[in-house]
Amino acid sequence: xxxxxxxxxxEIRKAIxxxxxxxxxxxxxxxxxxxxxLQEFSEEEFNxxxxxxxQKFTYAYCHALxxxxxxxxxxxxxxxxxxxxxxxxxxxKILYVIIFSFLAFQMSRFVTDQKEIAILMLSPxxxxxxxxxxxLIKSHFRIKAIKKDFNTAGSLQSSxxxxxxxxxxxxxxxxxxxxxxAEWIFNSNPIANLAPSIAVIIFIILSIYVLTLLEVWQIKxxxxxx
Amino acid sequence: xxxxxxIKGSLQTIILKxxxxxxxxxxYEITQKVKELTEGEIKITEGALYPALHKLEAEGMLTTEIExxxxxxxxxxxxxxxxxxxxxxxxxxxxxxxxxxxxxxxxEWKPGLA
Numbered sequence: 039x040x041x042x043x044x045x046x047x048x049e050i051r052k053a054i055x056x057x058x059x060x061x062x063x064x065x066x067x068x069x070x071x072x073x074x075x076l077q078e079f080s081e082e083e084f085n086x087x088x089x090x091x092x093q094k095f096t097y098a099y100c101h102a103l104x105x106x107x108x109x110x111x112x113x114x115x116x117x118x119x120x121x122x123x124x125x126x127x128x129x130x131k132i133l134y135v136i137i138f139s140f141l142a143f144q145m146s147r148f149v150t151d152q153k154e155i156a157i158l159m160l161s162p163x164x165x166x167x168x169x170x171x172x173x174l175i176k177s178h179f180r181i182k183a184i185k186k187d188f189n190t191a192g193s194l195q196s197s198x199x200x201x202x203x204x205x206x207x208x209x210x211x212x213x214x215x216x217x218x219x220a221e222w223i224f225n226s227n228p229i230a231n232l233a234p235s236i237a238v239i240i241f242i243i244l245s246i247y248v249l250t251l252l253e254v255w256q257i258k259x260x261x262x263x264x
Numbered sequence: 265x266x267x268x269x270x271i272k273g274s275l276q277t278i279i280l281k282x283x284x285x286x287x288x289x290x291x292y293e294i295t296q297k298v299k300e301l302t303e304g305e306i307k308i309t310e311g312a313l314y315p316a317l318h319k320l321e322a323e324g325m326l327t328t329e330i331e332x333x334x335x336x337x338x339x340x341x342x343x344x345x346x347x348x349x350x351x352x353x354x355x356x357x358x359x360x361x362x363x364x365x366x367x368x369x370x371x372e373w374k375p376g377l378a
Contacts, residue, residue, distance in 0.1 A: 041334075066337040067291060071310065073336060074292035094310050106315050110322035117324065184337070261328045263337075 039077045046084055050076065051188055053092060057100045061197040062181050062263045064104045065188070068095055104197075112201045115254060119205075122250045139242050146238040155237040160213050162244040169252055170206045180263045196263040205251055209244055216240065271306060275316050277354040278308070280325065280343065284351045288329070288342040291317060317341055325350050 042050075050072050059065045072091055079087045126135055149155055177199055185194055271278070282297055283289060289297070294317075295308045320326045325347035329340050343351070366373050 063339070067314065067339055070290065070333070070336055070338050071292045073334075074290075099311060103314055103318075107318045110318050114322040114324075117322075121324075187335075261330060263330070 040080070042073060042076060043081075046076070046081075047073075049084075049088065053088060054095075055188055055190065057095070057097050059100055059104060060193045060195065061104045061107060062184055062194055063197050064100065064107055065194065066184065066263070068100065071095075108197050108200075111197050115198070115201050115205065115258070118254045118257065119250050122253045123246065126246065126250070135246075138245070142238050142242055142245075143235075146234040149234045149237065152233075155233055158234075159216060159237045159240045159244070162241065162248045163209055163213055166206055166209060166248050166251075169248075169255070170203070173202065173206070173255065176259070177263070184263075198258060198262050202255065209247060212244075271308065272312060274358055275308065275312055276320060277351075277358050279313075279316060279320065279341075280347060280351045280354055283326070283341060283343045284348065288340040290338050290340050294341075320347070 050069065054065065054069055054072065057068075059068065072088075072095075075091060076084060076087055125131060146158065149158055177196055181195055188194070278298065279294060282294060286297070291310075291313060295310065295313060298306055298308045317326065321328060321341070324344055326341045327344045327347075329342070331338050331340060
């Protein structure tokens with residue numbers, strides 16, 4: 039095994055850049071594969087071996103690999119969040135959920151007007167908004183170094199970035215729906231009396247969603263580029 | 265002779281078994297290990313390896329860790345608890361398949377006979 043020269047490394051980066059990979063994870067895995075393989079060969083064999091690699095990692099192959107990976111990531115995030123959620127209802131944690139729900143219901147007794155109900159319902163979204171900003175900044179800095187190495191300002195980003203952002207936007211969309219129908223819910227007589235209870239249920243669901251999502255992010259940030 | 269079609273069905277088992285024995289490995293290392301163990305008879309193609317690794321990761325059989333190696337990022341794969349359980353299930357499934365295949369190819373053959 040030998041150390042590749044700067045010119046050789048530059049050649050590898052150029053070859054990989056031509057594939058227009060947008061997933062940072064795939065790009066780094068292909069790059070590591072190229073280097074690990076080419077380090078096994080002498081300088082004289084470099085071009086021939088690089089050509090061989092190019093026959094295996096074609097543009098079409100890399101894009102198919104990337105598309106499959108992005109699809110798998112979505113599945114993985116959902117299943118991970120579901121696993122985390124299930125843990126909340128296991129014997130050791132259920133007590134915390136019950137106490138939290140009890141306190142939330144107690145809090146709802148002090149809610150009197152429509153504005154307070156809206157604040158109660160949507161307060162978990164503030165944590166989500168803060169987490170999203172932190173997520174974007176952290177992801178940006180992790181990808182920045184790779185972008186610099188490959189001398190690209192293009193659309194390179196972690197494959198987890200889009201699915202994660204979608205999951206972060208989802209309760210926002212839900213909140214919009216709630217606000218849109220709030221007037222109807224809280225002004226129609228039979229439901230108006232139940233408004234604080236409905237609000238607290240939405241608050242608990244949103245809080246659990248936010249907490250599970252943050253836990254998933256914490257798990258994935260150890261192993262991915264986010 | 266190309267035995268890629270024969271390998272395809274057992275690629276996941278091969279990956280899981282190698283990771284059971286080697287704690288953690290990266291993509292290229294897996295291809296080289298298979299080549300070394302089979303003295304070059306079996307070559308795992310990159311075209312099949314990476315999709316299989318990503319699928320196993322998404323199914324929760326593998327976990328990954330990222331490490332900085334010589335100014336680049338390397339992704340190591342290792343077995344999760346579910347993956348460890350899956351290895352023995354996949355191995356017995358494969359062994360039973362090989363046994364049945366042997367019976368079809370050679371009806372005289374009996375398990376345990378050389």
